[in-house]
Amino acid sequence: MTAHLLPPGIEVFERGWLSANNILHFSDNDVSLVDSGYCAHKNLTVDLVCNALKKHQLPKLNKLVNTHLHSDHCGGNAALATAFNCEIYIPAAEEIAVKNWDSTLLSYDNLGQECPQFAHHAVLIPGEEILLGKYVWKILAAPGHDPHSIMLYEADHRILISADALWEEGFGVIFPELWGEAGFEEVAQTLDLIETIPVDLVIPGHGAPFTDVARSLSIARSRLDYLASDPGRNARHGAKVLLKYRLLEWRSRDIAQVNDWIANTPALISAAKLLNMDIDEFIQWLPKALVKSGAAKLEGETLVDLA
Known part of the structure; x- marks a missing residue:
């Protein structure tokens, strides 16, 4: 268990694999949620937030931040916006696709998935910072699994919200390679970036938070070498994951x-x-x-x- 390693003002709702983890950040001045799960679980996501607001005696959810716009990370956006009238922050590179609601550019048609339409209010720009609850987080570009994905890093407590760029036992499917776009090198660069950051705790997009970052990076690099050495392996793996x-x-x-x-x-x-x-x-x-x-x-x- 790693809950005791979380500083005050952060709570992780660990979800099943259909929905990405949700991370609640709260203080007297701001209440934010990172990622909103899949649309099929939207009612549970709303209930989790409602219960947390009540437990911590918080007045409202101010903003919802998406690490990337795969349907398991933003499928609850529309429901949360309706329930809490919160602002939605998305990676800057996705702004036009969301504004025009281009479901092809947003991957939902391509991956055979669903995501209810939502509107955004602000963008996340790599290199800039954002206040989530009590702490200021740096926004980091994390291409590979998704070309527009970001991670969030809090330096004082050395916490990385890695989304699908790094899990305890690997990383998310390298989808761009399925349709002929670069992905393997981008994953390697993102793993290299993580290695340069002092990290004591990783909160991944799926699975429990973990502390042995060196071990997870080693597993991820081994996995990447295996997939990149034969692109057919990534295609077979990605196809099975999608089904x-x-x-x-x-x-x-x-x-x-x-x-x-x-x-x-x-x-x-x-x-x-x-x-x-x-x-x-x-x-x-x-x-x-x-x-x-x-x-x-x-x-x-x-x-x-x-x-």
Whole structure:
């Protein structure tokens, strides 16, 4: 357990893999939340914030900060804005896409996911600082998993909010590589940046906060070397993660519906091309690969999630 390592005014709501962790920052002058989870969990996210406001006798949620705009990190934005009338801060590079609500640029169409539309009020610019609760955090660029992702660093307590740039056992899927954009080198640069920062505690986008940063960086670099040495590995891994993520929400799905979703998800079509498979071959392969990995099972004509 690492809760005792958090300074006063920070609380982490550790979520399941369908929703990113939410980090509450609070003081007498500001109450902020980092990341809002997936839309399917929006009511739970609102309840978590409501309960925390009541527990800490806080008047309102002032702002919501998104480390990046994948649906598991911002799917609760619209619900939180409605419930609390809070301001929403997004990475600066996503401003035009959000303003125009371009769901292709925002990755939702590409990844076959959903995110209710929301409006933003301010942007997060790498190199600048932002007040969250009691503490001032530096905004750091963290491309790789997502080209526009940011991290947040608090120097006095040496805390890094790493989003999906670093987990205890790796990092998020390197999605840009699925559609032919650079990602491997960007992940390496972000890991190098983390190594230069004095960090005692990492709060990742998924999983529990952790303290052995050197170990996690070593695991991440080993993982990156493995994926970068054969881009097909990243394509296979990314495809399985995308299907698993969707299945977490579905819980179970008729295989014909699963196959239709695969055939109409652009990132998976790109993955098939990287693997030199035609789409019919890929559709046959992907559910079986997920079953073989132990993440799902087939019951007749139904694909069922396994936790």
